[in-house]
Amino acid sequence: MFYSLLFQLLAALAAAQYYEGYEGDEPMLRGAPPRTAPGPMLRFGCSQIVIERLDPLVDPGMAPSSHMHQIVGGNAFAASMPTTNIAKLGSCTSCHFKEDLSNYWTANLYFKARNGSYKRVPQMANQFNDGDNAGITIYYTSSGPSSATAFKPGFRMLTGDSTQRKSDNLGKKMQQCYRCYTAENWGGSPYSPCMDPQLDTDYFPKQPCAGGIRSNIIFPLCWDGRSLDTPNHKDHVAHPVGGPTSFPIVNGECPSSHPVKIPQVMLEVMWDTRAFNNPDDWPEDGSQPLYLSNGDHTGFGQHGDYVFGWEGDSLQRAMDNACYLRNCSLLSPMPPKVKNICQVSATVKEDLDAWLDELPGGLKGV
Ligand SMILES: *[C@@H]1O[C@H](CO)[C@@H](O)[C@H](O)[C@H]1NC(C)=O
Numbered sequence: 096m097f098y099s100l101l102f103q104l105l106a107a108l109a110a111a112q113y114y115e116g117y118e119g120d121e122p123m124l125r126g127a128p129p130r131t132a133p134g135p136m137l138r139f140g141c142s143q144i145v146i147e148r149l150d151p152l153v154d155p156g157m158a159p160s161s162h163m164h165q166i167v168g169g170n171a172f173a174a175s176m177p178t179t180n181i182a183k184l185g186s187c188t189s190c191h192f193k194e195d196l197s198n199y200w201t202a203n204l205y206f207k208a209r210n211g212s213y214k215r216v217p218q219m220a221n222q223f224n225d226g227d228n229a230g231i232t233i234y235y236t237s238s239g240p241s242s243a244t245a246f247k248p249g250f251r252m253l254t255g256d257s258t259q260r261k262s263d264n265l266g267k268k269m270q271q272c273y274r275c276y277t278a279e280n281w282g283g284s285p286y287s288p289c290m291d292p293q294l295d296t297d298y299f300p301k302q303p304c305a306g307g308i309r310s311n312i313i314f315p316l317c318w319d320g321r322s323l324d325t326p327n328h329k330d331h332v333a334h335p336v337g338g339p340t341s342f343p344i345v346n347g348e349c350p351s352s353h354p355v356k357i358p359q360v361m362l363e364v365m366w367d368t369r370a371f372n373n374p375d376d377w378p379e380d381g382s383q384p385l386y387l388s389n390g391d392h393t394g395f396g397q398h399g400d401y402v403f404g405w406e407g408d409s410l411q412r413a414m415d416n417a418c419y420l421r422n423c424s425l426l427s428p429m430p431p432k433v434k435n436i437c438q439v440s441a442t443v444k445e446d447l448d449a450w451l452d453e454l455p456g457g458l459k460g461v
């Protein structure tokens with residue numbers, strides 16, 4: 096055991112010339128959290144580019160859109176986005192790899208105090224992503240080298256359902272989950288996303304989480320091979336025949352209607368709930384005080400949006416060449432201080448940090 100660890104550590108040091116600056120991945124390379132599938136897996140942070148009430152997929156052209164989002168990626172993000180190559184429209188990205196000008200966005204989280212006022216729960220840089228300006232951690236995973244077909248320019252999709260208020264009962268195959276960290280610095284769980292039988296739930300944690308709450312959102316794995324989008328932004332993608340795969344497995348047989356395996360995209364968001372753990376501010380009956388920006392008080396309505404925007408065939412090459420975490424000599428990494436410069440100025444101006452009588456957009460949490 097000791098020698099195996101020592102060997103892996105030395106091997107990692109020897110490879111440092113390929114991997115300089117990403118020693119943050121080293122604990123993951125050593126196998127914590129463990130990954131059971133052998134395939135390629137990119138994992139990298141994208142800093143926040145803007146928080147605002149826009150949704151170019153569901154409410155194209157509407158400013159403001161129905162609810163607040165936190166957005167990362169390329170700076171071509173706007174109230175409406177053409178189905179052309181957004182990698183060519185943007186000039187920078189807040190993502191770790193310079194080639195990725197995609198956009199990714201999710202709902203925000205709000206805390207409702209006992210007096211009825213709401214406050215946005217801030218995000219924080221995720222584990223192993225020191226220096227990031229909050230944002231979202233992005234994963235692209237496939238079951239083996241050359242087994243996934245990368246997305247085409249103009250591709251977009253949505254996963255989850257903002258109107259959902261009950262469980263899909265998918266157990267370890269759940270497609271979105273929350274992890275309640277029981278101690279600071281991501282303490283409490285060594286499990287892969289959505290695999291912890293105690294701390295991962297598809298509903299909001301019922302108890303205060305001393306180390307914050309993580310939200311994971313997993314996209315489907317199969318594509319119809321033709322459509323860049325469909326009216327509900329979902330029907331051109333599908334889960335494998337046996338239902339969704341869990342995050343660590345990333346495999347299964349695609350249905351004949353959706354025969355093409357795409358990389359499994361997963362979004363990971365860290366919310367810093369530490370300022371909101373005082374039981375005196377929680378409801379008197381001790382029930383949890385959290386709301387998604389769409390008004391959802393259960394957590395089941397978490398959802399994620401994706402607009403593909405990698406330059407050329409860069410994503411395909413990374414997946415075909417077994418790139419792992421941030422170790423990918425085919426791609427151009429950027430240190431946080433460089434990617435953090437990329438910003439989009441908000442078109443819908445709102446005070447993001449005030450105590451509010453209602454959720455942005457006049458939504459009442461239900
Ligand atoms: C990084 O990737 C290269 C090429 O695949 C590999 O040889 C090297 O061992 C990897 N480095 C680490 C630290 O895993």
Ligand SMILES: *[C@@H]1O[C@H](CO)[C@@H](O)[C@H](O)[C@H]1NC(C)=O
Pocket residue numbers: 208209210211212376450
């Ligand atoms: C409601 O409670 C919060 C937390 O205690 C406090 O900061 C805020 O000012 C209160 N808002 C109103 C309108 O009293």
